[in-house]
């Protein structure tokens with residue numbers, strides 16, 4: 001029933017151009033390994049080729065298209081070409097132990113929304129030139145309406161041959177929907193979170209061998225571009241890989257522009273580890289201790305439910321991205337740096353496309369962590385930021401004083417005005433600001449795996465007439481305190497409120 005073929009071909013260092021042509025005769029992407037001397041050398045090479053997640057002590061694995069491979073050859077490094085043909089013919093198709101065909105996948109996604117119309121919508125984010133679609137489901141109570149809820153994203157398999165998360169995410173959607181009003185914890189997650197799940201971010205890669213199975217899957221998309229090197233990078237600019245943004249990249253950048261995701265994860269395979277930011281540079285994030293906390297929670301839970309040493313390699317199942325290997329143009333850094341979404345990278349299995357018979361084992365091992373991590377989106381400091389005069393929600397910046405670096409601030413998002421700042425437990429000074437408003441600094445404490453609520457009213461800088469303020473109970477109360485009540489109808493009375501808010505406002509009479 002099951003065939004697994006693993007061929008390794010040895011090549012001399014110097015290749016003639018016809019040899020290169022031959023290597024790329026029937027494929028646009030090759031997989032190979034080579035010995036490396038230092039992390040520095042590896043980081044340099046990562047700018048030329050796509051390093052695999054699989055890295056051994058002295059040996060690295062990588063993907064390359066023809067142009068990338070020619071650049072690699074100039075470095076005169078010995079390499080081994082790996083013809084990794086894996087084919088599993090699994091016939092049971094029960095209990096999520098199979099990879100769906102492309103059409104089955106599409107049918108499944110639409111069936112989720114059809115079966116649970118009150119809590120699930122399906123969206124096509126775009127149709128690729130191949131005709132394949134990038135699909136996403138949105139799951140929440142009052143689905144389609146913006147509420148005071150964090151927006152959470154799971155997306156899998158932007159590397160088309162890394163497919164564990166593809167099936168596990170389909171199963172996760174199924175489990176979440178079927179648990180609604182059955183399991184109280186999962187019901188609460190659906191009620192309280194704006195959940196978005198995209199099981200297959202690179203359908204052209206996954207079905208490169210045709211829509212009927214995933215056995216010809218490639219890492220790259222149809223243009224042989226590694227999508228996880230194709231994003232704007234905090235250090236290396238808009239096009240670190242030298243390629244234009246691919247349709248898939250534009251689709252996900254557009255999604256991140258329209259949904260203000262607060263927390264998320266991007267699912268890969270090829271290793272087993274929780275990889276947290278940054279990938280592009282060595283400095284740590286402002287929230288390194290928080291990242292370690294949530295990644296440890298993820299890994300420890302996997303160790304508990306999983307077989308053998310699942311999620312126990314590296315630093316007990318977690319690793320800082322750059323410490324592992326540098327990635328430029330990766331999606332994780334893009335989401336964190338440019339979109340203020342805390343997104344990390346999960347590597348779910350050593351086998352990129354495991355025997356589907358084993359997928360239920362991975363589900364048992366990692367699905368409790370899927371839920372735990374999603375639940376983290378409810379924690380930290382959160383609230384709604386409004387205009388103190390009109391009560392209208394505003395998009396304001398939330399900074400943590402003496403803490404935030406490298407774009408680690410967040411924003412409240414419209415139309416609700418809700419903000420969500422995840423942070424390791426402690427006491428912090430939060431600065432709330434927006435141009436046209438007086439800033440406010442408020443001290444607040446946060447506990448791990450707990451929620452602190454803080455609604456904030458920002459006071460507009462522009463002087464306003466008493467008539468405008470009249471509707472605002474608080475403001476009028478303050479006016480009373482200062483004994484200016486009788487002048488409230490006078491047009492030449494203006495109220496200006498300083499940083500400390502209404503309590504210490506000044507009244508200026510022109």
Ligand SMILES: [Zn+2]
Pocket residue numbers: 053159162228268269270
């Ligand atoms: Zn990957």
